[in-house]
Amino acid sequence: MSLESVRAFFATHAPDISVIVTKGSSATVALAAEAHGVRPEQIAKTICLRVGDRTMLIVASGTARLDNRKFKDRFGGKARMLDAEQVLEATSHPVGGVCPFGLPSPLPVYCDVSLQAFAEVVPAAGATNAAVRLTPQRMAELTGAEWVDVCQ
Numbered sequence: 266m267s268l269e270s271v272r273a274f275f276a277t278h279a280p281d282i283s284v285i286v287t288k289g290s291s292a293t294v295a296l297a298a299e300a301h302g303v304r305p306e307q308i309a310k311t312i313c314l315r316v317g318d319r320t321m322l323i324v325a326s327g328t329a330r331l332d333n334r335k336f337k338d339r340f341g342g343k344a345r346m347l348d349a350e351q352v353l354e355a356t357s358h359p360v361g362g363v364c365p366f367g368l369p370s371p372l373p374v375y376c377d378v379s380l381q382a383f384a385e386v387v388p389a390a391g392a393t394n395a396a397v398r399l400t401p402q403r404m405a406e407l408t409g410a411e412w413v414d415v416c417q
Contacts, residue, residue: 267358270367271391278407282397284390292361292393294327301387301396309380309388309404311363313352316342320355322365322372324388324404326379329416336415361393365408374410376401381412 268284275282291297298305308327313320319340323331336344349360357369365374365388380386380401388404390397405412 267356267362267367267391268395269391270357270369271364271395271397272367274367275397279399279403282399285396285398286392287394287396290361290393291389291396297387297389297396298327300394301398303385303387306379307383307386309386309401311365311388313347313355313363314344315347315351316340316344320347320372322356322363322374323377323413323415324365324374324380324408324410325377325416326382326386329377329379332415332417339413339415358389358391359393362389362391362395364389364391365404365410366397367391374405374408375413375415376405376408376410377416378412378414379416380404 287300291300294305294308297308305327312323387396
């Protein structure tokens with residue numbers, strides 16, 4: 266169902282972007298980089314977090330790490346990672362396939378400035394073996410994301 270919701274999202278909002286399904290898993294940054302022939306930094310990983318009662322998605326470069334101080338300064342609280350079941354409930358995507366596309370209900374999406382270093386990034390597409398290729402700017406536009414600086 267998750268992969269289908271992502272395909273439906275792109276069919277409606279960006280029919281020029283194709284979902285790429287690989288034979289092997291691309292559930293980790295290293296596997297995704299290998300599967301798509303890009304550097305790990307170009308993988309746009311999506312992290313599902315909660316601050317207080319607010320659930321949000323942060324999309325960052327595959328090798329970037331969340332900076333707790335920057336995050337707290339920007340969002341007013343400590344980030345709590347959701348467990349796999351909570352992530353699936355919030356996004357409809359399994360861990361390893363989480364992305365800001367095809368969500369069952371709107372969530373705030375924030376793109377970290379670490380993505381702006383690349384002409385093209387590769388975020389997951391709702392399954393542990395699916396992804397898309399697009400510019401960071403296009404991803405932010407399609408998801409209504411706000412640019413933030415919350416990673417090291």
